[in-house]
Amino acid sequence: MTVSLTRHGAFAVVSVDNPPVNALSQAVRQGLWDMVDALDHEADVTAVVLICAGRTFIAGADITEFGKPSMEPLLPDLVQRIETARKPWIAAIHGSALGGGFEIALACRYRVALASASVGLPEVNLGIVPGAGGTVRTPRLAGVGPAVELVTGGKPVRAAKAKEMGLIDAVIEGDLLEGSLAFARGCDFEQLPALAQDRAVDAMDPEFWATAEAALIKRVRGEVAPLRALACIKAATERSFTEALAFERETFLDLRGSRQAAALRHVFFCERAAPRPSELNGVTPRSVRSVGVIGGGTMGAGIAAACRDAGLPVIMIEQDQPALDRGLANLSRIFEGAVSRGRISAQQAEDKIKGVAGQTDMSALADTDLVIEAVFEDLSVKRAVFTQLADHCRPDAVLATNTSYLDPQMIFEGLPHQERFLGLHFFSPAQVMKLLEIVPTKQTDPAVLAAGFALARSMNKIPVRAGICDGFIGNRMLKVLRAQAERVLLSGATPAMVDAAMREFGQPMGPFEAQDLGGLDIAAFQRKAARERGDPVFAPVADRLVASGRLGQKTKAGWYDYPEGSRQGQASDAVTDAIALAVAEHAVPQRAWTSRQITDALVLPMVNEGAKILAEGIALRASDIDLVKIHGYGFPRWHGGPMHWAQAEGLAVVVAGLDALAQAGLAEPACDHLRGHSLSGQAL
Numbered sequence: 001m002t003v004s005l006t007r008h009g010a011f012a013v014v015s016v017d018n019p020p021v022n023a024l025s026q027a028v029r030q031g032l033w034d035m036v037d038a039l040d041h042e043a044d045v046t047a048v049v050l051i052c053a054g055r056t057f058i059a060g061a062d063i064t065e066f067g068k069p070s071m072e073p074l075l076p077d078l079v080q081r082i083e084t085a086r087k088p089w090i091a092a093i094h095g096s097a098l099g100g101g102f103e104i105a106l107a108c109r110y111r112v113a114l115a116s117a118s119v120g121l122p123e124v125n126l127g128i129v130p131g132a133g134g135t136v137r138t139p140r141l142a143g144v145g146p147a148v149e150l151v152t153g154g155k156p157v158r159a160a161k162a163k164e165m166g167l168i169d170a171v172i173e174g175d176l177l178e179g180s181l182a183f184a185r186g187c188d189f190e191q192l193p194a195l196a197q198d199r200a201v202d203a204m205d206p207e208f209w210a211t212a213e214a215a216l217i218k219r220v221r222g223e224v225a226p227l228r229a230l231a232c233i234k235a236a237t238e239r240s241f242t243e244a245l246a247f248e249r250e251t252f253l254d255l256r257g258s259r260q261a262a263a264l265r266h267v268f269f270c271e272r273a274a275p276r277p278s279e280l281n282g283v284t285p286r287s288v289r290s291v292g293v294i295g296g297g298t299m300g301a302g303i304a305a306a307c308r309d310a311g312l313p314v315i316m317i318e319q320d321q322p323a324l325d326r327g328l329a330n331l332s333r334i335f336e337g338a339v340s341r342g343r344i345s346a347q348q349a350e351d352k353i354k355g356v357a358g359q360t361d362m363s364a365l366a367d368t369d370l371v372i373e374a375v376f377e378d379l380s381v382k383r384a385v386f387t388q389l390a391d392h393c394r395p396d397a398v399l400a401t402n403t404s405y406l407d408p409q410m411i412f413e414g415l416p417h418q419e420r421f422l423g424l425h426f427f428s429p430a431q432v433m434k435l436l437e438i439v440p441t442k443q444t445d446p447a448v449l450a451a452g453f454a455l456a457r458s459m460n461k462i463p464v465r466a467g468i469c470d471g472f473i474g475n476r477m478l479k480v481l482r483a484q485a486e487r488v489l490l491s492g493a494t495p496a497m498v499d500a501a502m503r504e505f506g507q508p509m510g511p512f513e514a515q516d517l518g519g520l521d522i523a524a525f526q527r528k529a530a531r532e533r534g535d536p537v538f539a540p541v542a543d544r545l546v547a548s549g550r551l552g553q554k555t556k557a558g559w560y561d562y563p564e565g566s567r568q569g570q571a572s573d574a575v576t577d578a579i580a581l582a583v584a585e586h587a588v589p590q591r592a593w594t595s596r597q598i599t600d601a602l603v604l605p606m607v608n609e610g611a612k613i614l615a616e617g618i619a620l621r622a623s624d625i626d627l628v629k630i631h632g633y634g635f636p637r638w639h640g641g642p643m644h645w646a647q648a649e650g651l652a653v654v655v656a657g658l659d660a661l662a663q664a665g666l667a668e669p670a671c672d673h674l675r676g677h678s679l680s681g682q683a684l
């Protein structure tokens, strides 16, 4: 039974059991509706405790129902039915009470929760607003300011904070059911608290709304739902309860079918599918209970920190004691930073640091399950490391290289036990960035590949399998984006125009400011290696800037000038000159650019490259490319990633756009894969 009833003296206990997260499917809504009806008529029931089985309280509406026609009873009606029930309902919360689940809880007379539980309204993360009273009841219980934070931010709060905010009545210690029944026994049901709908809500002055809106516009960069949620809360303070509910519902229905909501739902489900790809079904991962990290630089220390966060003991290897001391100091700084930002306690930092042993001798790795190499990005240096590892590690230990563009197959060539080697491409800072590209070679054992995915799961990262090519999935597409950005410069746009257009598209930073932040030397180094391999590289302006020592913010000059003490770039005459020289060299015709034309000239060729990546089998599915660009490169989540964005634009439109760019000499024409799929109408 999805919704069942038990009795505890004068109290009825209604249990929802709808794995995995007790989402409000039609069956659950109907079951709850019937319970309210039935219990309203039972004279010997004093109050009703609503509790859930499994890992969580109701985690929200059933997102899988969103694309389908609505089925009665509708959630807003159910919420209203519970709020006006004859018997007082008490929500007993464990895990998460989210979205519609929290809206049901808000309609209960009382809410109690385990200390470990959290409550919230994360709808904006799905491109929608709460649709069953969340924006109308929350300000009545918590006040307008806290409601704005909870609803527009979409971040749940823990029970203790929720109690402080007035969103729950008690934090329960020990067993939730026992505690909830004890709470119920302590209630005076003759003196019920006012219904949320009967409570007053503060009127706020126009300045409050203007400030909140301005802050939000800055933060959301084109994402619609948080602003619409703010408008709903504003309506809740200005209109009657019923009118505000109607406004919220209308907003919810409008957004539910929107492009941004579809994109965010796509990302939601892709993220959940990524850690367990179907091709590894039934494969038992090689067990990883200990990790060695070779190198204590920025990447090595970050990877070691990510391993510690996953609870794995780490041995860090450096070539000599001074380098090891620096590596361990890098690691300590990461944890100290986490303490100063309030993410972990000083005690937790100490425990994490204690779990890292520093060594200068690889024989210390004799019994380690997984070794991740994070040394200098040079083939011969990396090969030397793996030759030594092959001598010192157990034959079944998994040996992984953290390379961003070298060919793992070449790194491991000729070493024994080819089946145990793997590429693990972490993104910097490795302890923070969610993306992990997992790169098997032709010989990698599926159990070793599965170990990479299991590691990602334990680190709470988003793993994506990538085939071997220059730059794997992410950097290969970045290379195209950067080349396109230069093409646009050469035909009349400025770096500031390109950066502004990409920010308007939703990227946190434009391609030129991002290069200035990261340093132009890294890409220059990669271009040099690519040219040595005979690969074509297009960076006529970047090459000139690097040759003149303009390496970005660190040299106070890159694509922009950085006056002493400023991180705000200013247009640079030197860059204008470098562009002019490149224009003359390549004889590029000049044209005027709009923001939309600029983003098309950058994003469409990236999509084209994505289609080639799929056709070559470098990515197994289009959604993997989306996850890579969202989690590794700041592609706006609410566009759903480049491949989802392309589908939403219409593949025929994308192909036509690419062909027009190609005719103007500004991009390659659409590849056959994209063209074929466009014509047949199949999904990418």
Ligand code: 3H9
Binding pocket: 020, 021, 023, 055, 056, 059, 060, 061, 062, 063, 064, 075, 076, 096, 098, 099, 100, 101, 103, 122, 123, 126, 129, 130, 131, 132, 134, 269, 272, 273
């Ligand atoms: C809403 O409520 C709108 C209302 O205001 C108005 C309506 C009128 N539906 O994340 P996990 C699946 S909008 C369907 O790995 P965890 C998920 O796909 C909703 N399915 O677990 C996965 O499936 P699979 C507002 C859902 O323990 C499985 O459950 N609520 C839903 O790490 C496990 O998920 C939200 O946005 C759903 N609502 O985390 C909450 N949620 O195993 C979204 C999950 O096949 N959910 N699934 O891959 C979450 O944040 C997390 O799932 C939660 C558990 C924290 C609950």
